[in-house]
Amino acid sequence: MPNLQNYKEALDHQIFKVISQAAEELQLESYVIGGFVRDFILQRGNAKDIDIVAVGSGIDLALKVSELLPHKPKVQVFKNYGTAMLRAFDLEVEFVGARKESYSEDSRNPVVENGTLEDDQNRRDFTINALALSLNKSNFGDLLDPFNGLEDLKTQLLRTPLEPGITYSDDPLRMLRAIRFASQLNFVIQKKSLDAIKENYKRIKIISNERITEELHKILLSERPSKGFALLHKTKLLKIILPELTALEGIDEIEGQRHKDNFWHTLEVVDNISENSDNLWLRWAALLHDIGKAPTKKFHKKIGWTFHGHEFVGSKMVYKLFKRLRMPLNEKMKFVQKMVLMSSRPIAVVDDDVTDSAVRRLIFDAGENIDDLMTLCEADITTKNPRRCKKYHNNFKIVRQKMKEVEERDHVRNFQPPVSGEEIMKTFNIKPCREVGIIKDAIKEAILEGEILNDYDAAHQFMLKKGKELKLQPQ
Known part of the structure; x- marks a missing residue:
């Protein structure tokens, strides 16, 4: 439950007393704003990043704070942005001067002018991120909440401080941030705001792939990523960002034979794996494990729908997708490729008459990633039939037991030839x-x-x- 009464306790840390003293000496107003305040009220653990707004020069305030701290931490100054950052105690504190912004049609980089605290709160993306706690001696610890963000925290609602159409058009990254917060916090995006995202979805094209990927990572690492990806799909953003995924949606029927909807199945797999692993790249593997099914889908009169070779095709698609989204083309990508390529292998060694040789080859080919592969395969079970679900999970227990017996005897995991x-x-x-x-x-x-x-x-x-x-x- 949100801590709606005792938010002044957020300022118990020594750093806030120092900032207050520095602001007093410089005769500046200062406030802690944004995520630190939000997360304290939501009781989401101890935030290590703190944003300070000064009505005046944020850089001057940072330098004065450093001067007052006993260990005189180094201040990183970013003159172009009018910001400064220092590390003190176990915290990273960023200082910025209060500002107002205006945007042009083709860029999310605003023209910035000095402004008041009110101007600064107006430019925030969501009401829950516009909450500010005063660090001024006259009203230390008072909450400044011009948009009723406290109530939105209580009702778990995401709203923009100003008109949502303008907010999202000005900085389209905020559309992804809305969906990311909805996924991370399990909040609902206000209908008017969600409609504005649907209207402005094409504006996402002016955002760099690096920034988009940053938000995708955070959505994937949330407790139930399907919520974020379902919203990305609903707002049409996903079709622009990850068309390989939206290509999986839909069920075709020919001569009474149908296949499952591989898009919604994929989201279930991602949720399943998220219950068992925090590994970002294993979650990416779950998200992409079936992307080869769209280009390999065929109907045959005798056997129905097939997706032959979809694992191989999918693993090749991973490289192009990572390259496009500016994700690392290193061991992390190779791990995802390997998981996609091998995603159907374990099921082949379920049969009673399977040879030890087949089990050895599975362990050898998967190497150090065999446990991740098994976790992915078990997450791939999404049947709603309780009898089938139990049977499939039991099958994988059999595979794990077979692998344990063979590995104990033959030691082929991370195989090194006995003769060099x-x-x-x-x-x-x-x-x-x-x-x-x-x-x-x-x-x-x-x-x-x-x-x-x-x-x-x-x-x-x-x-x-x-x-x-x-x-x-x-x-």
């Missing part, structure tokens, strides 16, 4: 060549197929045998 390429070259007195690779691959295959044990002696003997077949003489 250097040893092969030394044994046969050869330089790097094709034969070295052939022998190494043959040893790996023999271990995975269960022909030999995963140990040095067995691999060494197999190396000698394979060398002989290749007409190599041991030295």
Whole structure:
């Protein structure tokens, strides 16, 4: 429940007394505003980021605060933006002068002028982010709430301080922030505000992909990401940002045969995985695991709808999507690609007659990511039929047990060949060549197929045998 009475306790930290003293010495008004106030009232843990508004120079106030603090922290000054930042105690404090803004049609970067606290609160994105606590000695701790944001916190409503159409058109990133806050806080966006997002959705095109991705990450990391993605879809923003996802929506029917709606199924998978993992990149894998189904969908009279090779196609699409959204094209992307590519593999080793070899190959191919892969596959169970749901979950328990037994015996996770390429070259007195690779691959295959044990002696003997077949003489 929101803490609607004791918000003055938010200012108990020593830093606020120092800021108040600095503002008094400079004869400035100062206020703490925005997320810190909001989150304290919502009791969302201890915020580490604090925004301070000064009616006057925020940079001067930051420098004075640093001067008054015993450890004299370094002040980072951003003259172009009229802001400054310092780290004190365990907090990051940003200072800005109160300002008013005006926007042009083709940019979210405003023309900024000095303003009053009222001007500054008017330019805030939502009423719940316009709440300010006074740091002035005359009214220290008083709440300034010109738009009734306290009531909106109580009723869990997201509203813009001014006309929503203007707010979103001026800075279209606020449309994503509205949806992100709705998802993170489990708030409802006011109907008038939601309608304004639907009207202005095309304006999102002037926002950089880096900023868009930042908001997508936060939506994905919320407790129930489907709420945010459903709102992105409802407002048509998702079609611009992630068309690969919206392409999955819909159910086709031919000759009485239908397939499930893979878009809404995907959102269920993301919610399922979010109950078990906070790993952002595993959540991305859940969001993208079926994107290859739209381009691979086909209908066959005898067998109905198929999506052959959708995992392979989807893993290739991941690269293009990450590149477009300016996400990292490093190990994080490769992890998502790998999860998408392997997302159907575990189900293939459920059958009673499956060989240990197939289980070994699954463990080998997934390597250190095998547990994440299993978590993804279990999250992919979205059937509403209780009997089927129980059966599928039991199947994956069987897979996990099989993997445990095989791994304990054969140790193929994070497999390292018992015989190295250097040893092969030394044994046969050869330089790097094709034969070295052939022998190494043959040893790996023999271990995975269960022909030999995963140990040095067995691999060494197999190396000698394979060398002989290749007409190599041991030295």
